[in-house]
Amino acid sequence: MKKLYILILSLIALSFLMPDTIYAIPAFARKYGFTCTMCHTAYPKLNDFGQRFRDNGYQIPGQEGSEKNVLEIPPPISLRTSTGLSIYDSKQGTTSGFNVYGLDLLAAGVLHKNISFLIVYTPRIDVPAANYTGTNPSQPGSMESANIVFSNIIQDAFNLRIGRFEPAPQVFSSHRSFYIMEPYEVYSFMTPANSFVFADNQIGVEATGHFKNGFKYGVGIVNGNGGNPDNSNYKDVYLNLIQVIGKGDGQSAGQRVGLFGYYGWQPTVLPGTVVAPTGETNGGGNKPFYRLGGDVSLNWSTLNLEMLLMQGNDDKALNTLVPSTDYRYSGGFVEVDWAALMNNRLIASVLYNWVSPPSYDNGRAIKAYSLLVRHYLGDWTAFNVVLHGEYTYREIGTTNPIKDNLFTILVDFDF
Amino acid sequence: MKRVKRFLMLVVLIAPSSLIAQESPKQQVLPDITSINVHSLGPQRISSLPPVPVPVDNPQTSMKVQLGKQLYFDTRLSKDNTVSCQTCHSPSMGWSDAGPTSTGINGQKGTRRAPPVSNAAYNPLQFWDGRAASLEDQAEGPMQNPVEMGNTLDNVVKTLNSVPGYVEEFKQVFWTTPITIDQVIKAIAAFERIVITTDSPFDRYIGGDRKALSPLEKQGMAIFNGKGHCTSCHWGPNFSDGRFHNLGAVQTGPLNVDNGRYDVTHNPKDMSAFKTPTVRDAGLRPPYMHDGSEKTLESVVDFYNKGGGDNDSNLDPLIVPLGLSKEEVKALVAFMSVALTSSNPEVAHLKPVHTSELPK
Numbered sequence: 001m002k003k004l005y006i007l008i009l010s011l012i013a014l015s016f017l018m019p020d021t022i023y024a025i026p027a028f029a030r031k032y033g034f035t036c037t038m039c040h041t042a043y044p045k046l047n048d049f050g051q052r053f054r055d056n057g058y059q060i061p062g063q064e065g066s067e068k069n070v071l072e073i074p075p076p077i078s079l080r081t082s083t084g085l086s087i088y089d090s091k092q093g094t095t096s097g098f099n100v101y102g103l104d105l106l107a108a109g110v111l112h113k114n115i116s117f118l119i120v121y122t123p124r125i126d127v128p129a130a131n132y133t134g135t136n137p138s139q140p141g142s143m144e145s146a147n148i149v150f151s152n153i154i155q156d157a158f159n160l161r162i163g164r165f166e167p168a169p170q171v172f173s174s175h176r177s178f179y180i181m182e183p184y185e186v187y188s189f190m191t192p193a194n195s196f197v198f199a200d201n202q203i204g205v206e207a208t209g210h211f212k213n214g215f216k217y218g219v220g221i222v223n224g225n226g227g228n229p230d231n232s233n234y235k236d237v238y239l240n241l242i243q244v245i246g247k248g249d250g251q252s253a254g255q256r257v258g259l260f261g262y263y264g265w266q267p268t269v270l271p272g273t274v275v276a277p278t279g280e281t282n283g284g285g286n287k288p289f290y291r292l293g294g295d296v297s298l299n300w301s302t303l304n305l306e307m308l309l310m311q312g313n314d315d316k317a318l319n320t321l322v323p324s325t326d327y328r329y330s331g332g333f334v335e336v337d338w339a340a341l342m343n344n345r346l347i348a349s350v351l352y353n354w355v356s357p358p359s360y361d362n363g364r365a366i367k368a369y370s371l372l373v374r375h376y377l378g379d380w381t382a383f384n385v386v387l388h389g390e391y392t393y394r395e396i397g398t399t400n401p402i403k404d405n406l407f408t409i410l411v412d413f414d415f
Numbered sequence: 416m417k418r419v420k421r422f423l424m425l426v427v428l429i430a431p432s433s434l435i436a437q438e439s440p441k442q443q444v445l446p447d448i449t450s451i452n453v454h455s456l457g458p459q460r461i462s463s464l465p466p467v468p469v470p471v472d473n474p475q476t477s478m479k480v481q482l483g484k485q486l487y488f489d490t491r492l493s494k495d496n497t498v499s500c501q502t503c504h505s506p507s508m509g510w511s512d513a514g515p516t517s518t519g520i521n522g523q524k525g526t527r528r529a530p531p532v533s534n535a536a537y538n539p540l541q542f543w544d545g546r547a548a549s550l551e552d553q554a555e556g557p558m559q560n561p562v563e564m565g566n567t568l569d570n571v572v573k574t575l576n577s578v579p580g581y582v583e584e585f586k587q588v589f590w591t592t593p594i595t596i597d598q599v600i601k602a603i604a605a606f607e608r609i610v611i612t613t614d615s616p617f618d619r620y621i622g623g624d625r626k627a628l629s630p631l632e633k634q635g636m637a638i639f640n641g642k643g644h645c646t647s648c649h650w651g652p653n654f655s656d657g658r659f660h661n662l663g664a665v666q667t668g669p670l671n672v673d674n675g676r677y678d679v680t681h682n683p684k685d686m687s688a689f690k691t692p693t694v695r696d697a698g699l700r701p702p703y704m705h706d707g708s709e710k711t712l713e714s715v716v717d718f719y720n721k722g723g724g725d726n727d728s729n730l731d732p733l734i735v736p737l738g739l740s741k742e743e744v745k746a747l748v749a750f751m752s753v754a755l756t757s758s759n760p761e762v763a764h765l766k767p768v769h770t771s772e773l774p775k
Contacts (some may be wrong), residue, residue, distance in 0.1 A: 032650070033460030037641030049644050050737040060458055060647055061732040062658060068457040212728060247722035253736035302738040342634045342743055343642050379637030381460075 018291035026415050027076040027108055028058065029382035031068060035343070036384050036414075040346045041252050041304070043384060043414060044176040045337070050357060055210050058108060058116040059152025064152065064385030078106040082180060082388065085155045091403065099181060100129040101410065102139040114152050114329075118165070120145040142227055145201055157209040164203045164227060168218025168240040171295050172197050174308050178337065178349050179196045181408050182392045185353040186310050193195025194289055196236070198310075200226035204235070214244035214254070224264040229279030232272065234286045236264030248359060250306040252304065254411075256297040258369035263290045270316050287315035293332075302339035308332045314395035322360050331355035331366075347374040365401075368394040374412075383415035440634040454455045459651040463618045463638065467536045467608050473551065474599045475608060483606025485581075486599060487627045488768040491574055493564035494522050498744070500557065500603070503529040506765040509699025510610065515707025516668045519563040526670045528707040531700060533762060534693050536608045539657040543689045543705045544676045550604035575599065580697045580774025612695055612757035612766075621752070626756050634748025638743050643719065645747075646732050648691045655756070659688035660731040663724025675705070696763070698752030705773045720744065 029036055036043045039050030046054065052061055056324035059067050070076050081103045087096040102125060108118040124141035132304030166175060174183045187199035204222030217240065223229075224236030242250070242258040250256025267283025275281045293310030309332040319327040335351040349368040356362075370392040377385045389409045395401040429593035469475055485493065490499045503517040504510050510531040512518075517525040524604040527543055535541065558571050575581045576593045585594045588602065617636070619627035628636065639645040648656050659676040666673055666687075676685035689705045703709040709718055717726070721738035739747070757763055 018542055032458045032646070033640070034646060035641035037637075038644060038647065047642075049647065049733065052732050054736075056732075062660065063458055063656070066457045072457075207491050212730075247730075248735045253722060253740060298739075302740075339738070342740075342746065377633070379641065381640070 004238040005060070009271070023363075026078045026382040026384075027106065028053075031073045031076065031109070031145055032060075032380055034039055035377075035379050035381055037343050037379075041302075041337070041339055042178075042347045042374065043386075045178055045251075046173075046176055047252035048254065049272045052210075052253045055159070055208065056156075057110075057114060057149040058118070059114070059151065065113040065381070067110045067113070073109070073351070075224055076107050076109040077415060078108075078327055080104045080106070080412070080414040081410035082410045083386070084408060086181075086406065089405040089407075090209075097128070100125070101409075104144075104211075111148075114150060116149045116151065118145050118147055118149070119143075131255040144227075146208060154209075156211060158206050161203075161206045162206070164201050165206060165261075166201050167220055167222065167238060168208060169238050169262055169291075169293075170199070171240065171242065171258050171260070171298075172308055172333075172335075175201075178347055178374060179351060179370060179390060179410065180388065180410070181390050181406060182351065182353070182368060184308070184333050185355050185366045185368060186308070186333065189312070189329065189331060189355045189364075191312065191318065191327050192361075193268070193313045193318045195226070195228070195231065196224050196266060196289065196316050197226060197266055198291060198312075198322065202226065202232045202236075203230075215244075216242040216244070218242075224266075229276070230279070231270060231281055232265060232267040232283040232286050234265035234267075236262065238262040248299065249296045252302075253299050256295075258295040259293070260295070261290065261292050264286065265289075266314070266318055285317070287317040289314040289318060293306070302341075302344065304337045306335045307334075322358070325358075327358060327361075329355060329361075343379050345376045345379070347376075348372070362398045364396065365398050366394065368400075369390055384413070388412045416616060419571045423768045457657065458647070460648060461617075461636075461646055462536065462652050463621050464534070464611060464613050464652045468609055470549065470551070473604060475605055476588065478584075479602050480603040480609055481606075482584050482588055483602035483604070483775055484582075485768055486603050487606050488576075489773055490770075491557055491578070491773075492566065492571055493520055494566045494570070496667070498564050500532070500661060501767055503557075503563070504532040506767065508521060509533070509696045511700040514700075514702050517563070519560070520565040525562050526668055526673065527705050528702070530692055531696065532607055532694055533612050534653050535609045536611065537653040537693075538655070538690070542649055544679050545659060545690055545754045546679050550607050551600045554600040554603045571599060572596050578774055584774060608760055611741075612759050612762050614759045615695065615755050615757040617750075617754040618757070629749070631749045632754040634743075635746035635748070636754065637745050638739070639750055642718075642743065643739065643747055644733060644735070645694075645719075649694050655691045657690065659685055659690055660733065661686065661688040661729045662704075662718075662729050662734055664706065664718070665688075665724055666706060668706045670706075673705065684729070688729070688731070689774050693756040694751055695755050696757055699763075700755045710749050713744065716744045716747050749751065 017375040033056060039046060039053055041047045044110045082101045085098050103123060105121045110116045114124055122142050122144050125139040127136060127138045143164060145164055147161050150160045151159040166173060174187050183199060188197060190197055198247055202222035202224060204220055206218060206220035208218045210216040221235050221237050221238050225231055238261060240260040241257060244250045244256045245256045246254040248254025265286040268287055270283045270287035272282030272284055291310060291312045293308060295308045298305045311330045314327040316323055316326050319325065331354055333351060333353045335349060337349045338349060340346045349372040353366060353368040355366040357364050372390045375387045391407045393405050394401050426579050487500045490496050490497060498520050502513045505512060510533040511529045514528050517524060517529045518529055536550060541547040547553040547556060555568060558566050560570060572594055582592060582594060585598055586592050589598045616627040619701065648660060650656055673687060676688040698712060699710055709715045720737045720739045723730055723734040
């Protein structure tokens with residue numbers, strides 16, 4: 001029992017230390033000679049302009065067709081990493097250490113009018129930056145994103161993204177959050193026998209559209225298996241609806257409300273009878289699950305309040321804990337970001353995360369309180385260096401919760 | 416499950432084909448900006464101005480420029496001998512006028528603000544709505560415009576041919592007599608092509624003089640190029656994309672609605688869209704916008720900070736509220752009014768040609 005406890009504990013600690021891959025694409029800034037705040041409130045979080053740029057297939061709205069393509073600009077490649085000191089404290093004691101928190105390699109650009117692409121590759125890194133010898137990488141090698149975008153197929157109303165991408169229901173992108181250590185817990189919460197993780201980028205096809213009246217939609221069909229080969233012939237579908245009230249896009253101005261739903265299938269018989277040369281298998285006994293939620297983003301001056309509520313439901317056949325009922329949980333977060341100083345050189349933020357699993361699984365309930373400060377050292381074109389401090393206090397479980405603290409101070413750089 | 420697969424196939428098949436379908440018929444009259452010299456490719460950095468583009472059929476010569484300069488300041492081009500180009504494009508007012516809109520012969524009020532002649536040579540299209548493709552094309556406009564110079568082109572040519580001094584000068588420049596309207600507009604355009612402002616603190620800074628800008632102006636530049644999103648339209652060496660945008664600027668003056676670019680293209684997207692003006696030397700020529708509706712640079716920045724004007728369903732998607740603080744507004748204004756104000760003596764302080772110096 002004690003061994004199991006320690007195992008769980010160390011897994012939790014590890015999950016804490018696994019920073020999310022974060023996108024901010026200085027290749028774009030370099031292309032136009034912009035500073036990062038053109039598209040980001042402060043990188044990596046997108047502002048309204050950046051959101052519209054992304055929605056328009058990485059082309060400045062109105063400049064389609066006169067955009068330089070990837071061959072007419074400096075190599076459209078960007079790198080991001082961060083390094084610093086983490087102090088982890090729990091009932092057992094305290095650890096500390098210098099660390100390198102992952103590396104992102106990004107490439108993105110326009111191939112042709114209304115055809116663009118994004119590739120994000122994260123090479124495997126062993127704890128914290130060792131040679132490739134360990135068994136437990138702190139960052140798995142992954143083709144995080146590899147997609148091509150056909151934009152303005154029917155003006156703003158219909159755009160297509162094909163490949164591996166961040167699905168539209170992740171309106172508050174965990175990839176573009178200020179927080180490096182603390183992802184949105186409810187996004188990464190895993191249910192007992194389901195390989196689907198809300199925070200994952202998925203492989204498939206997504207259609208999106210945005211309209212002058214502030215309405216936006218995103219609808220997709222994906223494997224639902226992250227970057228892995230699909231494990232059944234059943235595909236997952238999702239829908240995301242957004243309404244922005246007032247001017248702006250809800251990222252840095254305007255008030256945004258949204259609803260999302262994700263409906264998927266998970267095989268219970270694995271592997272299937274066939275395994276394709278490309279890795280897919282036709283897993284059987286597919287059982288449904290869904291995620292439903294709503295989100296709000298309110299802006300006032302440079303204050304942004306973001307809220308998300310989400311409920312998840314897995315079919316009872318996927319509930320290995322209490323097979324007689326569906327596995328049902330809920331969770332969400334509330335975040336307030338504030339941008340200060342000239343050109344948003346300082347960001348301060350608070351974040352509250354919670355996940356409430358069913359009572360029989362409440363050992364995995366989460367409550368987390370985070371604070372963050374980021375100071376951007378410059379107003380440079382196409383690169384930046386950030387001093388970043390982040391603190392999280394977390395309670396796991398409800399009766400006799402495991403309490404831990406993680407404090408990280410690091411330098412984050414991107415070019 | 417088969418259905419899902421079929422749907423997928425369909426989507427993949429439809430996507431590229433509809434893309435091609437969308438591209439082929441170019442309903443827009445807008446010439447492809449990629450074909451125009453300075454705007455050869457896409458959004459570019461703000462930087463110093465390159466050599467001015469000169470059309471092959473109107474090469475610059477110093478005699479032609481001198482001739483154009485005389486014509487520019489000559490009221491005899493107008494119907495009643497009261498108005499010259501200078502009346503509305505005065506070197507001492509940043510090559511514009513007191514505004515808000517221009518006043519032509521007989522004190523008649525125009526509907527639009529006079530844009531600067533300085534650096535107009537870099538515009539891929541002329542006028543707020545881009546209806547003229549070159550400076551040569553443009554120059555015919557004001558002479559014939561009933562509320563500007565109120566003349567006819569025939570009459571302009573007749574008048575000039577009756578001035579022996581001009582006949583002699585035109586002959587030296589163009590080698591033919593009599594004077595034609597084509598020669599008149601070529602000479603004026605040649606003069607406009609030397610009205611270029613290259614010596615602002617910003618240009619000196621770009622040229623390597625790191626002290627040319629004050630810390631506030633530098634911050635302003637970073638905001639112009641970042642949080643303010645200004646360079647998404649005011650880009651490139653002349654701080655203009657040469658394209659047309661609807662900012663929802665309040666319509667003031669004689670018109671209730673100004674259709675702007677729409678009157679040229681008849682594309683609903685262009686309704687009340689106006690050409691992005693340069694902001695070089697903007698500090699010298701208040702008021703602002705196509706109708707002079709914004710009195711100061713501060714009010715222009717406040718206007719952008721609110722997310723442009725109200726009640727316009729055709730608002731450009733690049734216009735969003737900016738969340739600029741008072742300090743940031745101040746920095747932007749300092750950047751525009753100080754760092755972008757040039758001191759080229761031959762342009763900023765050009766002495767108008769006095770009537771007594773004009774050919775007789």
